Each structure stands twice: as structure tokens, then as C-alpha cells.
Amino acid sequence: MITIIGGGPAGLAAALAAGESGSKVLLIDSAPRLGGQYWRHLPENGAWGKQEAIRHDFEKGNQLRQRVAQSVNIEVLSNAHVWRASPHDEHITLHLLVGGVGRTIDVKNLILSTGAYDRSLPFPGWDIPGVMTPGGAQGLLKGNYVLPGKRIVVAGTGPFLLPVAAGLAEAGAEIVALLDANRLTRWIPKFHIVLANRAKLREGLGYFQTLAKYKIRQQRGSAVIQANAGSDGTLESVTIATIGRNFRAKAQEIIKCDSLAVGWGFTADLSLASNLNLKQDVLEEDKSVFVTVDEMQRTSMQNVFAAGEITGIGGHQLSLTEGKIAGFAAAAQFGHLTDVELKGKLEPLLAQRKKERKFASALISSYPVKPGWQEWLAPDTCICRCEEVTMEQIQDSITELGATDARTVKLFTRTGMGMCQGRICGRAVIDIVGRESGINPTIQDYISASSRPIVTPLPLGILEHAPHIE
Amino acid sequence: MKKLTFFFDGIEVSAIPGQSIGAALLESGTKVLRSTRIENKPRGMFCGIGVCFDCLVVINGVPNQRACLTEVAEAIQVINQQGSGAYPIEGAS
Numbered sequence: 001m002i003t004i005i006g007g008g009p010a011g012l013a014a015a016l017a018a019g020e021s022g023s024k025v026l027l028i029d030s031a032p033r034l035g036g037q038y039w040r041h042l043p044e045n046g047a048w049g050k051q052e053a054i055r056h057d058f059e060k061g062n063q064l065r066q067r068v069a070q071s072v073n074i075e076v077l078s079n080a081h082v083w084r085a086s087p088h089d090e091h092i093t094l095h096l097l098v099g100g101v102g103r104t105i106d107v108k109n110l111i112l113s114t115g116a117y118d119r120s121l122p123f124p125g126w127d128i129p130g131v132m133t134p135g136g137a138q139g140l141l142k143g144n145y146v147l148p149g150k151r152i153v154v155a156g157t158g159p160f161l162l163p164v165a166a167g168l169a170e171a172g173a174e175i176v177a178l179l180d181a182n183r184l185t186r187w188i189p190k191f192h193i194v195l196a197n198r199a200k201l202r203e204g205l206g207y208f209q210t211l212a213k214y215k216i217r218q219q220r221g222s223a224v225i226q227a228n229a230g231s232d233g234t235l236e237s238v239t240i241a242t243i244g245r246n247f248r249a250k251a252q253e254i255i256k257c258d259s260l261a262v263g264w265g266f267t268a269d270l271s272l273a274s275n276l277n278l279k280q281d282v283l284e285e286d287k288s289v290f291v292t293v294d295e296m297q298r299t300s301m302q303n304v305f306a307a308g309e310i311t312g313i314g315g316h317q318l319s320l321t322e323g324k325i326a327g328f329a330a331a332a333q334f335g336h337l338t339d340v341e342l343k344g345k346l347e348p349l350l351a352q353r354k355k356e357r358k359f360a361s362a363l364i365s366s367y368p369v370k371p372g373w374q375e376w377l378a379p380d381t382c383i384c385r386c387e388e389v390t391m392e393q394i395q396d397s398i399t400e401l402g403a404t405d406a407r408t409v410k411l412f413t414r415t416g417m418g419m420c421q422g423r424i425c426g427r428a429v430i431d432i433v434g435r436e437s438g439i440n441p442t443i444q445d446y447i448s449a450s451s452r453p454i455v456t457p458l459p460l461g462i463l464e465h466a467p468h469i470e
Numbered sequence: 471m472k473k474l475t476f477f478f479d480g481i482e483v484s485a486i487p488g489q490s491i492g493a494a495l496l497e498s499g500t501k502v503l504r505s506t507r508i509e510n511k512p513r514g515m516f517c518g519i520g521v522c523f524d525c526l527v528v529i530n531g532v533p534n535q536r537a538c539l540t541e542v543a544e545a546i547q548v549i550n551q552q553g554s555g556a557y558p559i560e561g562a563s
Contacts, residue, residue, distance in 0.1 A: 120517075128512075130501055233512040269521075
């Protein structure tokens with residue numbers, strides 16, 4: 001039996017590769033319906049008049065889900081939150097919360113495909129209702145047929161802003177502006193990589209066409225540096241600024257809007273990988289953390305594979321490719337594929353992965369997050385949303401109490417100690433402390449930010465009855 | 471499309487089966503889902519995918535439920551969470 005955690009593109013591809021090779025598969029997913037964030041959907045998605053807004057690649061997701069449903073080898077456990085993975089000598093114990101009920105499963109072979117979430121940067125007013133992540137805004141559309149607002153600003157950086165803005169526009173929202181902090185000129189030295197990934201190029205051009213069709217104001221080298229609330233406490237306008245290459249704000253302007261979707265790329269969800277002490281590393285370019293894998297997607301732990309965003313942010317195509325490789329490699333371990341069969345299956349996939357990783361790496365260098373964003377912060381800007389810790393409190397813990405690393409700041413101020421366990425502010429706090437203290441964060445600082453012995457908040461009764469948590 | 475009804479702070483809200491509580495509320499014009507423990511500030515949906523825990527509401531008397539993850543169900547009583555939600559409003563079953 002091969003257990004897969006996470007039913008997004010990577011997990012679906014892994015389940016099908018392993019299951020259709022003859023291995024028994026248990027696919028565990030926290031959502032009610034498979035597909036991950038990328039293929040989030042309502043139970044019946046026929047009777048909506050704005051289907052074109054969410055059609056992008058949706059058919060592919062439907063096909064994969066159908067194949068999973070038809071496979072006699074794949075068992076699906078939905079609505080199941082793995083809140084802890086405990087490593088033992090011969091097996092791993094997964095602690096789950098399934099529909100509010102505690103349960104454990106011992107597994108020997110695991111594929112982790114836990115995905116990613118939007119990376120956020122704190123800025124004045126980012127806690128005002130009406131400010132969301134782009135993933136959240138798109139999730140409202142894909143998974144709910146709901147728009148986050150009527151007049152929307154989309155901002156931050158990265159290629160993901162394009163489908164978000166295009167989809168919201170097609171669904172009937174007014175996109176007041178699309179702002180990317182980075183300029184497209186960063187692509188010029190990498191254009192040969194774009195040409196080698198023509199499907200991506202076509203996809204991108206399609207979004208630009210939609211943006212042009214709706215006459216959406218696009219501005220590159222600009223950012224939202226402040227969100228402003230109206231008398232009812234919800235978002236009324238945003239302050240935007242042209243910014244330099246280092247993100248320092250220059251000329252400013254106020255734009256009226258009732259919704260802001262702002263994000264800065266993605267952060268891998270490494271909580272379970274950390275539970276298992278899987279070897280992780282930090283990408284030099286953007287200091288993002290990822291699980292280290294070999295050619296076959298094997299992690300540092302025997303019989304544990306990783307695929308998709310947790311091995312490095314790269315989008316759904318790369319996730320599908322990595323999922324397939326992990327699924328076939330895991331199936332081969334059980335003798336469900338001969339060496340020759342495995343080699344035949346892997347050959348095109350490895351070439352594909354190489355090409356897609358190159359593209360992912362070009363994306364990362366084309367949409368950097370530069371340290372000037374910290375100058376947008378005011379002393380009373382909320383940094384840790386859960387524990388309501390301000391910039392000033394963090395600065396005080398450094399200047400008055402002598403903290404020189406994010407962990408010490410956490411102990412003094414409670415940053416990252418709230419219900420999200422530092423998922424939202426953790427990385428930003430590391431960067432802030434590095435800059436304010438003048439001491440560069442270590443690789444370990446970045447890696448340990450996703451160390452969460454218990455991955456999701458639990459009722460105490462569940463913990464009380466959980467056996468052998470190690 | 472099939473519809474169902476639930477309640478937010480006692481007021482009827484219409485939703486499509488499968489929608490999250492947060493999404494259905496947004497559709498009905500409700501952006502503020504809770505107020506914070508320390509500064510009593512309004513908060514709403516932020517990450518939308520269960521990561522940030524900012525959209526916490528009280529559902530049928532149980533506090534700290536994520537409005538973005540919890541799907542709507544017929545006749546559930548949802549209320550705006552004040553602070554930690556430890557003392558839900560009386561009568562919210």
C-alpha cells in the first residue's frame with residue numbers, strides 16, 4: 001500500500017501512476033473534493049453562466065478525478081486532516097482528524113504532496129476586511145462562484161496575478177488595476193526558456209488578451225503600499241506607489257476599490273515534511289524552503305517520496321510531472337513495474353521535468369521580492385495577524401531586549417504563536433528581524449519556520465486519545 | 471441551481487450547496503466575520519484556503535471554526551466571533 005497525502009495535481013498524478021501500475025493506493029485529502037487549490041470546484045459545476053471564467057485547464061482536472069474514481073486500486077479518504085506524522089523505525093504513524101473524529105493509520109510508504117499557499121507581505125492595512133490573497137480570491141470564484149468584491153485591485157508579483165485578474169474580470173468584476181511590482185523586462189535574458197515552454201507562453205498571452213479585452217489598467221513596477229478602511233471598517237481604497245527595483249516607494253496615488261487581492265508568489269506547506277525531519281534546503285535566490293529529492297522524487301527518508309510544490313514552487317504542470325515520477329518509482333519498489341518498464345515510463349518524464357524546472361527557476365528570478373517592502377511598514381502596522389503584534393513591538397524586542405533572530409523575537413512578542421502557527425507572518429518576521437538587527441538569518445532559521453509538531457489546531461480530547469505521539 | 475438557507479447573526483442567508491460559509495456570506499455582502507481578541511478589530515476572509523485562521527466564526531455554538539473551509543449546511547446558526555469566542559452569544563445553541 002502506498003499512501004499519498006494531498007489530492008492536488010501532484011497527488012492525483014502520483015495516485016494514478018502508482019494505482020494504474022497495479023499498486024494499492026490510499027489518497028488522503030483534507031478537502032471534501034479532490035483537485036487541490038488548482039482544481040477547486042463545487043460539487044455540481046454545470047448551471048453557472050460564467051463558466052468561461054474558471055474553465056482554464058478544468059477539463060484535465062475532471063479527467064484525472066474520473067480516472068481516480070474508476071481505479072479499483074485507489075481508495076480516497078476525503079475531509080481528512082493529517083495533524084501529525086510520527087516517524088518510527090519501521091513505519092510512520094499518521095494522526096488524522098476525519099470529520100472531527102480522531103484516527104491513526106500506520107503506513108510504510110508515503111508520497112507527500114501537500115502543496116503551497118500564497119506568500120503574503122505585511123503592509124499597513126493588510127488586516128482590513130476586503131484584503132485577500134490572490135489564491136483566496138480565485139478560490140472564491142472556482143470553488144464557490146463568488147466574487148470577492150465589485151471593484152477589485154490585483155497586486156503583488158508573479159505570473160499567478162494574470163489568471164486571477166483575467167478570471168475575475170470574465171466573471172463580471174471590475175478589475176480597477178493590475179499591479180506587478182516587477183517589470184516584464186526581467187524576462188528578456190530568459191526568453192529562450194519561454195520559447196522552449198510554448199504552452200506556458202500561449203497561456204500567458206491568453207491572459208493578456210483577456211486583460212486587453214476588458215481594458216484593464218496594468219502597471220508594472222508598482223505596488224499597493226497601504227490599504228485604507230472606510231467608516232464601516234472594510235476596505236475603501238488602496239494607496240499605490242511606483243516602486244524602484246529595490247521596491248522603494250516613489251510617486252503615490254489613491255485608488256477606490258472594495259477588494260484587494262495581493263500576493264507575492266507561494267510558500268510550500270512543509271509542516272508534515274518537518275514532522276518527519278525530511279532533509280530540506282533553501283533556494284539561494286528567494287530563500288524559499290523546499291524538500292530535497294533525488295532523481296526519482298525520493299526524500300532523505302526511506303520509502304518517503306515528495307512531489308509538487310513542496311519540492312520547489314513550479315506550478316501545476318511541474319507538479320503533475322513530479323507526481324507521475326514519484327508514483328511510478330514507488331510502484332516499482334513493490335515490483336509492480338520492472339526496471340525496464342520503469343525506465344521507459346521515466347525517460348520522457350525526466351526530460352519534461354528538466355524543462356519545467358528550468359521554467360520555474362526563470363519565474364523565480366523574474367519575480368523577486370526585494371527588501372524595500374519593509375519601508376512601507378509603519379510602527380503600528382500589524383505584522384503577526386493572529387497575535388496582533390506590531391512592527392514597533394518587533395523593533396523593541398530587538399533594540400530594547402536584544403533579540404537577534406526570529407525565534408527569540410517570537411518568544412518576546414508572540415509572533416507566529418497564534419492559530420496559523422506562523423504560516424502567514426513567519427517568513428516576513430525572519431526578513432524583518434534580519435534587517436532590523438543587521439544579522440543575516442541562517443538557513444536553519446528559514447527551515448525551522450515550518451516546524452509545527454502539531455500541524456493543525458485540535459480539540460484537546462483528540463490529543464488525549466492519540467497513541468504514541470513522537 | 472439548488473439553494474439552501476442558513477443564518478448569520480440571526481439573519482437568513484441563501485447559499486449554493488458546496489459553497490463555504492465565508493463565500494456565501496461575502497455574496498450576501500458580509501465582509502466582517504469576527505473581531506480580534508486584543509484590539510477588537512474587524513477581520514474577514516484573507517487566505518481563503520484554511521491557512522490563516524482569520525475568518526473564524528462560531529458555528530452552532532462552537533467557536534474558532536474557519537468560515538472559508540466549512541461548507542454551508544441547511545439551517546446552521548453562524549455568528550460573528552467576538553474575541554476568542556469563548557463566550558458565545560446566549561441562545562446560539
